Amino acid sequence: MKGVLLVNLGSPDSTNPKDVKKYLDEFLMDERVIDVPYWLRSFLVRGIILNTRPKKSAAAYQKIWWEEGSPLIVLSERLQSKVQEKTDLPVALAMRYGNPSLKSGLQELYDKGVKDVLMIPLYPQFAMATTETIVVLAEELRKEFFSDMKITDIPAFYNKPEYVKALSNSIKDYLSDKDYDHIMFSYHGVPERHIRKSDITKSHCKIDGSCCNTPSKAHEFCYRHQCFQTTKNVIKELGLNEENVTTTFQSRLGVDPWLQPYTDRTLVKKAEKDGIKKLAIVTPAFVSDCLETLEEIAMEGKEEFLEAGGEEFYTVPCINDNDEWVDVLAGWINNFKNN
Known part of the structure; x- marks a missing residue:
């Protein structure tokens, strides 16, 4: 059975500095975000950045937070919902950092019987700290928890x-x-x-x-x-x-x-x-x-x-859950479904 996983960057669970600190720790400790040796990355992130930045970042998140929650999460959920209406394949949503986690997204599809996944990193351009880190983590999770699952990812689509x-x-x-x-x-x-x-x-x-x-x-x-x-x-x-x-x-x-x-x-x-x-x-x-x-x-x-x-x-707003963008994603998904 085939299924789809949309993957975005992620967001803290709330604007509480503790949640922001937890999110920043996961994000900044990624070796493809701050690509220095672990000891130096740990010193920079946990010894310096996380002692000062969470409060400042929390204040910034408070400025843009919606009643429904994080704008990025809410908009991603709206996109997922609209895309799901355009296909009969199950469509799950995951974040590289924070919740819903990449593992939970794969687990959701696996529990529905999906063994062939089309993963769509929601980044138009390739970068180590975006597309690559998603693909690498997904493969690590597949090997450890979903060994009989196949994952195909859509590469950078800036030129499509x-x-x-x-x-x-x-x-x-x-x-x-x-x-x-x-x-x-x-x-x-x-x-x-x-x-x-x-x-x-x-x-x-x-x-x-x-x-x-x-x-x-x-x-x-x-x-x-x-x-x-x-x-x-x-x-x-x-x-x-x-x-x-x-x-x-x-x-x-x-x-x-x-x-x-x-x-x-x-x-x-x-x-x-x-x-x-x-x-x-x-x-x-x-x-x-x-x-x-x-x-x-x-x-x-x-x-x-x-x-x-x-x-x-x-x-200018991002394309978010724009109907034409939804149709583009649905087209890629239905091509996957029919191949």
Whole structure:
């Protein structure tokens, strides 16, 4: 019997600092998130970060928390429900960190008799800290608890025409009645070393401004290339003027170099130096709105832009449970069902 597992990033169970600390511990102790030796990762996370960050993060979550719970969880559940209506295969939901856990999602399908799983990591672009960590953990769980289960995962879908069209239409629909001068595509940042580690050629990725535009097998697992290509895909689909579009990266952590240009600094530059007054911002690394979109961009980013001289700031919602996106997922699932 076949079944489907949708997997998103995750969220704390509540805005209580204790729950936030527990979530951050699981998240930041992942060797594919902070990719340093265990002793150093433990020192950084449990010796420093978890002694200061949980209260700050809890306050940020409180700003965006809904009555129903975490926006990311609620939106993921809505997506699951809508997708389930489009297929007769059982569709379960799991989070890489927090609840519902990846193990519980697989167990739910297994208890229904599912032995052939289509796993869909809800990340358009591949990254060590997103798609890869899900695939690796799922295989570990399969070997330990579900040895007679087969798991097939959908790879990064940033280039799939049906996804590009759904994303583009959601942007167009939201901005149809908005007056703006510039569009910024803000992607979650990763350390530059992640890009080099993911380079299967071990030689292509130079992060020098040209390698992402030079065809290579490395692009299959290059987060930086896939982000820039996502922007290009939308520009082409919507017929946008490239001069009015910028790609940036947000949420850097620590002192190591991360992907640039940085979103926060670019927001200030656009207002102060480039004279942009009305800016729209899109966050295509995320399928569901979450802390990084609702608080970091829609609140903090807006404040930074307006304080620097901007006048209008529009945050385009993620595709969430958009009907066209639901149809895209249902199409992939039904292809799996029939093959």
